[in-house]
Amino acid sequence: MKSEGLSELRELRYCHLIANHGGALLTRYSHSVLGLIKAFEQDEEKEKKKEEEEEEKKNKKEKEEVEVEKVEKKVLQLPTPKNHWKSLENQRRFLEEIALKIGFPPSQKDGFYSLSRKQFHELGGGSLLALYNDSVYSLLNAVFPETEWLPWRFSNLPRKAIQDSKMLRTVVAYVEKTLTIKRPEEWYRLL
Numbered sequence: 001m002k003s004e005g006l007s008e009l010r011e012l013r014y015c016h017l018i019a020n021h022g023g024a025l026l027t028r029y030s031h032s033v034l035g036l037i038k039a040f041e042q043d044e045e046k047e048k049k050k051e052e053e054e055e056e057k058k059n060k061k062e063k064e065e066v067e068v069e070k071v072e073k074k075v076l077q078l079p080t081p082k083n084h085w086k087s088l089e090n091q092r093r094f095l096e097e098i099a100l101k102i103g104f105p106p107s108q109k110d111g112f113y114s115l116s117r118k119q120f121h122e123l124g125g126g127s128l129l130a131l132y133n134d135s136v137y138s139l140l141n142a143v144f145p146e147t148e149w150l151p152w153r154f155s156n157l158p159r160k161a162i163q164d165s166k167m168l169r170t171v172v173a174y175v176e177k178t179l180t181i182k183r184p185e186e187w188y189r190l191l
């Protein structure tokens with residue numbers, strides 16, 4: 001209830017409430033107008049406190065976003081030192097920063113599947129990507145060899161992927177595993 005309503009409520013008398021069918025409401029508060037008023041005041045205070053907390057959280061988040069943007073701009077403006085990308089550790093660190101920038105924890109590598117070459121360039125990774133023939137798949141495969149990358153899940157299929165027999169065998173094995181295909185004749189059920 002807003003402050004105006006609360007001041008009107010303070011003016012109420014027991015007889016007014018009874019006369020205006022407020023008996024049931026009074027019953028909830030032990031027939032006490034004062035108890036009713038205190039309950040409304042408490043509710044108003046809780047609501048006001050909740051609004052203030054939400055506003056504070058919103059302001060804090062906005063400040064954090066501004067700080068992140070400032071840092072990102074500084075990072076993107078810095079030239080990459082010569083031979084910087086020769087280090088796999090530098091490459092890994094950069095990819096982990098990109099993961100955070102586009103909104104997923106670096107440990108959840110699936111987020112990289114949605115990263116296009118264009119986005120990669122926009123995020124300042126163009127010179128790194130060039131080392132891998134502009135292939136996000138090849139880069140991730142080299143930097144995170146412990147992860148089994150599925151090339152067909154990338155937003156851009158790696159160049160020459162459909163010509164690579166090893167890659168085609170990987171796709172077939174993945175489909176067999178996913179669809180529990182154990183014998184060659186089970187492929188016919190896909191038709």
